[in-house]
Amino acid sequence: MIEPHTEQTGQAAFRHIVIVGLGLVGASFAAAVRAAQPDIRLSGVDVDGRTRAVALERGWTDAAWAPDDPAFEHCVRGECDLVVLAAPVDVVEQYFEHLAAWDFxxxxxxxxxxxxxxxxVAARTLPHPENYVPGHPMAGSEKNGIDGARADLFQGAHWILCPDAATPAEHFPRLHELVTSLGARVIALPREDHDEAVAVVSHVPHIMASSLVQLACRHADDQQALMRLAAGGFKDSTRIAAGSPELWCGIAFDNAA
Known part of the structure; x- marks a missing residue:
């Protein structure tokens, strides 16, 4: 169901957010929060040194650390009240383990x-699994990494949140307020229904676009004019195929069913 926009209280829902993964979505989230709620302190975690430097240069984060930086642990133990995991699913488990060890x-x-x-993974790893609220912004770009990030990426986009019966009553409204402040529209969806729903509207379309590009590439050498003949329909149908192959391979395996 689509939730109504909440009243803005004038006070930020969070004081200090740590964003793990400063790629397209993570960096865009940092940029959007910085623009919408500049009083929130933002810290970023990323394995790539250049990415961390760019986040700082653009003013999207107040701090940027490598995953093994002691400042990351110090912040989680004592300062931040929200951790946003914007890293691929196959590396998220190690961050759940960090949060568990640091008793976040x-x-x-x-x-x-x-x-x-x-x-x-969250259910079996986190000491407080009820504090995990799955999320999924339905926004992206054919551009990858922090170089494709922009503050308006979530404007008008749907942002799925998946609380359940164990979620503390105050968690959803706080996340709702934050997300809607970025211009996104929140949809509450049972987590057990999420993967089937997004397969239809996101994952299958991407596989179709990638397959069409592969088909065209296989015939391009035989038919020299093929790519010159490609018009708007082909370009519209294949734009999303430029997304990260590594990311989409992971999605395909995770949601194979």
Missing amino acids: GGIVTDTASTKSRIAA
Whole structure:
């Protein structure tokens, strides 16, 4: 169901957010929060040094650390009240383990395109699994990494949140307020229904676009004019095929069913 826009209280729903993964979605989230709620302190975690430097240069984060930086642990233990996992599902488990070891008691959400695997990992790893609220912004770009990030990426987009019966009553409204402040529209969806729903509207279309590009490439050498004949329909149908192959391979395996 689509939730109504909440009243803005004038006070930020969170004081200090740590964003793990400063790629397209994570960096865009940082940029959007910075623009919408500049009083929130933002810290980023990423394995790539250049990405961390760009996030700082653009003012999207107040701090940017490598995953093994002691400042990351210090922040989680004592300062931040929301951790946003914007990293691929196959590397998220190690961050759940960090949060568990550091006894993080704040809210944890994510931006992954699949939910069944990551929710299972959270349930068995986190000491407070009820504080994990799965999330998925239905927004993206054919551009990858922080170089494709922009503050308006979520304007008008749907952002799925998947609370359940164990989710503390205050968690959903706080996340709802944050997400809607970025211009997105929140949809509450049972986490067990998420993967089937997004397969139809997101995952299958991407596989179709990638397959069409592969088909065209196989025939391009035989028919020299083929790519010159490609018009708007072909371009519209294949634009999303430029997404990260590594990311989409992971999504396809996670949501194979």
